[in-house]
Amino acid sequence: MSQDAHDDEDIEVEVTKSRTLRMSVQAEEANTKLLRSKTGGEGGLLGSMAYSYGTFGKDTVHGRLFELETYIFVLKRHMHMYYVFVLLASLFWPIMWVIAIPIGWYGRVCKSKSLVMFSVFAALGLILGLTMWMLPCFATLLGGGPGKMIQLVHRKELNYLDFVDFSTCKSMLLLFIAFVWVYHEVDRDVTQNKAHALESWRYRRHRDWGMECKLHAEQRRSIEHLIDVELPTPGNTPSVSSTSDFDVQAHAPTKENSVYIEELVTVLDQLPGWKSNLDAMSEEFYHYEDGAESMFEVLSKNLGESKEFGVWPLDLFMVKNQYTTNIDLFTALYVSWKQCLDMIWYLKNSYFDNPILGCVCVTLALVRSLIARFWLWLVLNGKFWPQDVAGSMVVLLSTLTSFLVGLLWLSLTTMMVAEYRRTLIQVTILSALADPESRMHYIDYYLNREYSLDETQIARLLSFLPVLSLKFPSNVAAFWRLREYTTFDRSNERIAIEFILEALIIWLSLKFFMTCACLYMSSEMPAVVAVTLFDLAVFGVLLLYSLHVALQINFRMDKHKRIFVEAKYQVTLTEQNMLHAKGGPSNNTELIRDMKVARQLLVEYLNMALEYDRQDKILLGFIVTPGKILSVVASVGGAIVTLILNMEKKGQLNIPDHSKVFGGATDLFLFMHNASAFLPNHFHL
Numbered sequence: 001m002s003q004d005a006h007d008d009e010d011i012e013v014e015v016t017k018s019r020t021l022r023m024s025v026q027a028e029e030a031n032t033k034l035l036r037s038k039t040g041g042e043g044g045l046l047g048s049m050a051y052s053y054g055t056f057g058k059d060t061v062h063g064r065l066f067e068l069e070t071y072i073f074v075l076k077r078h079m080h081m082y083y084v085f086v087l088l089a090s091l092f093w094p095i096m097w098v099i100a101i102p103i104g105w106y107g108r109v110c111k112s113k114s115l116v117m118f119s120v121f122a123a124l125g126l127i128l129g130l131t132m133w134m135l136p137c138f139a140t141l142l143g144g145g146p147g148k149m150i151q152l153v154h155r156k157e158l159n160y161l162d163f164v165d166f167s168t169c170k171s172m173l174l175l176f177i178a179f180v181w182v183y184h185e186v187d188r189d190v191t192q193n194k195a196h197a198l199e200s201w202r203y204r205r206h207r208d209w210g211m212e213c214k215l216h217a218e219q220r221r222s223i224e225h226l227i228d229v230e231l232p233t234p235g236n237t238p239s240v241s242s243t244s245d246f247d248v249q250a251h252a253p254t255k256e257n258s259v260y261i262e263e264l265v266t267v268l269d270q271l272p273g274w275k276s277n278l279d280a281m282s283e284e285f286y287h288y289e290d291g292a293e294s295m296f297e298v299l300s301k302n303l304g305e306s307k308e309f310g311v312w313p314l315d316l317f318m319v320k321n322q323y324t325t326n327i328d329l330f331t332a333l334y335v336s337w338k339q340c341l342d343m344i345w346y347l348k349n350s351y352f353d354n355p356i357l358g359c360v361c362v363t364l365a366l367v368r369s370l371i372a373r374f375w376l377w378l379v380l381n382g383k384f385w386p387q388d389v390a391g392s393m394v395v396l397l398s399t400l401t402s403f404l405v406g407l408l409w410l411s412l413t414t415m416m417v418a419e420y421r422r423t424l425i426q427v428t429i430l431s432a433l434a435d436p437e438s439r440m441h442y443i444d445y446y447l448n449r450e451y452s453l454d455e456t457q458i459a460r461l462l463s464f465l466p467v468l469s470l471k472f473p474s475n476v477a478a479f480w481r482l483r484e485y486t487t488f489d490r491s492n493e494r495i496a497i498e499f500i501l502e503a504l505i506i507w508l509s510l511k512f513f514m515t516c517a518c519l520y521m522s523s524e525m526p527a528v529v530a531v532t533l534f535d536l537a538v539f540g541v542l543l544l545y546s547l548h549v550a551l552q553i554n555f556r557m558d559k560h561k562r563i564f565v566e567a568k569y570q571v572t573l574t575e576q577n578m579l580h581a582k583g584g585p586s587n588n589t590e591l592i593r594d595m596k597v598a599r600q601l602l603v604e605y606l607n608m609a610l611e612y613d614r615q616d617k618i619l620l621g622f623i624v625t626p627g628k629i630l631s632v633v634a635s636v637g638g639a640i641v642t643l644i645l646n647m648e649k650k651g652q653l654n655i656p657d658h659s660k661v662f663g664g665a666t667d668l669f670l671f672m673h674n675a676s677a678f679l680p681n682h683f684h685l
Contacts, residue, residue: 089125104329143390156382210477273425365407470567
């Protein structure tokens with residue numbers, strides 16, 4: 001396909017996405033206008049069940065967050081079901097093809113999502129199993145059959161891990177496919193909802209109070225070129241205006257030094273660390289939907305039926321849509337293939353963006369794939385590479401497969417952890433809008449150290465980071481809206497790292513128990529012990545680092561409570577100064593009223609942050625605390641020490657005075673276990 005054809009396809013996709021968003025905005029705006037004409041105000045005090053969730057509107061970031069949290073709750077249950085499908089496909093792949101096609105056909109007829117996905121993973125298990133085992137089986141048959149291979153194992157030219165690796169790599173690939181599928185669903189919904197929120201803010205929400213940020217004149221001038229976009233005129237007014245009371249003059253800033261909230265988001269996009277690196281990959285996903293609908297699209301379709309029954313569109317989603325799908329088996333296989341290619345393409349581009357990290361991943365994957373050979377050679381006194389031709393082919397295939405699959409999972413985990421850490425910078429930027437201390441932290445830790453920018457670049461970027469005075473009530477409301485928008489914007493990275501950690505914990509736990517079983521049944525120390533120790537060490541470090549990042553994010557979000565408390569004090573002090581100023585309160589009536597409103601908003605937002613503040617729960621659905629991190633350290637360290645002790649008992653390691661060494665280690669882990677139980681109960685960690 002030519003480059004022009006690719007460009008035309010991209011343009012067509014963008015136009016289709018834009019048209020879908022505009023039509024949704026147009027339809028909702030028409031109904032909102034009808035509600036206004038009947039009840040007064042935005043749906044009146046009661047409004048409509050189709051357009052509000054009780055006290056807050058559906059078409060708000062708060063409403064979108066509620067929908068997303070509900071969707072994630074459903075998606076987690078589906079992901080756990082996918083784990084079961086992966087396990088079944090890994091164990092029984094030679095026979096599951098018998099039922100995969102009829103179940104897929106029946107699932108397509110009744111539109112059952114669980115049946116379709118079961119057939120997808122069954123088919124994928126068969127495809128991957130045949131692909132991975134075809135050449136090793138062919139080499140085994142040419143080399144004299146299974147008996148000859150067992151002889152090579154006894155002569156210590158091969159080890160059983162050379163064959164087991166094909167099964168473990170197949171399971172890891174199935175987990176990778178499950179993750180990519182779920183990440184695609186979350187990413188598509190977050191992308192569409194975020195685009196709709198910005199579209200809504202720009203064309204419909206400017207009549208709402210609190211959508212305007214008041215800045216200093218110098219700050220407004222420094223960002224003017226970034227928000228200097230063409231305003232709607234009678235000749236180029238968006239299509240939404242035909243069904244709404246959109247006012248061109250109302251769209252323009254009412255104050256000289258004010259910006260709207262979506263304009264501020266555009267400015268923040270210029271700052272390093274605010275915008276996700278996964279956005280480019282998200283665009284490619286729209287090419288491969290093929291009948292799969294996002295939750296955003298499903299809720300729009302449920303609008304008419306929900307009005308008929310007097311329920312929410314989300315109610316209908318929970319009753320029927322979460323269990324149904326319009327996609328069939330073969331389309332799902334094609335979509336899964338294209339999604340995996342997109343993810344691999346992103347990982348490859350990430351290496352070019354961060355070559356040092358890419359080299360580290362390649363080196364670790366290479367070491368992991370060769371551990372079994374060095375173990376056989378150095379520890380078991382065997383041969384590093386078999387002399388038999390068929391055995392050499394099996395080892396070559398096993399090593400290459402282990403390297404590629406290990407590199408895939410190392411790259412995926414590392415890049416997702418790095419992207420999740422990027423959200424920590426985004427939260428820091430959010431805090432810097434109202435907290436000078438966070439602004440200094442962003443300058444020192446990120447602009448100076450991490451991005452290594454010169455003073456001219458830093459000064460230019462800092463001019464794009466305005467400071468919001470929370471003495472203005474509109475700034476208080478805008479900061480809270482930005483806070484909710486940031487939480488919404490980080491959702492795909494947060495869910496991605498949560499699913500990655502779940503998969504890692506399940507995989508490492510199963511591998512640890514399998515290794516312990518091998519140790520119990522084997523008279524010698526099998527090579528799987530060394531590989532398991534490597535996996536526990538490398539992936540354990542990534543697990544702990546991601547928990548550390550989650551702890552820092554929760555700390556910075558929790559710090560907003562202090563920002564509200566300090567602002568409340570400053571607002572109260574300013575209000576009293578105005579009351580006792582020369583001329584009395586009569587000369588400052590409007591300012592005093594603003595101070596009262598600002599203080600009331602600060603009190604309300606502080607209460608909301610105290611009562612139900614959303615925190616990252618990436619550790620099996622639990623909030624990350626210092627105590628839980630210590631518990632994870634003790635668990636990972638205990639698993640490593642257990643394997644090392646078994647190696648020492650079998651005579652593979654000679655540790656002098658091991659009672660002192662491991663006695664001290666045991667005391668350390670007991671202390672960490674007690675600390676992890678003591679800290680949460682006594683310091684509310």
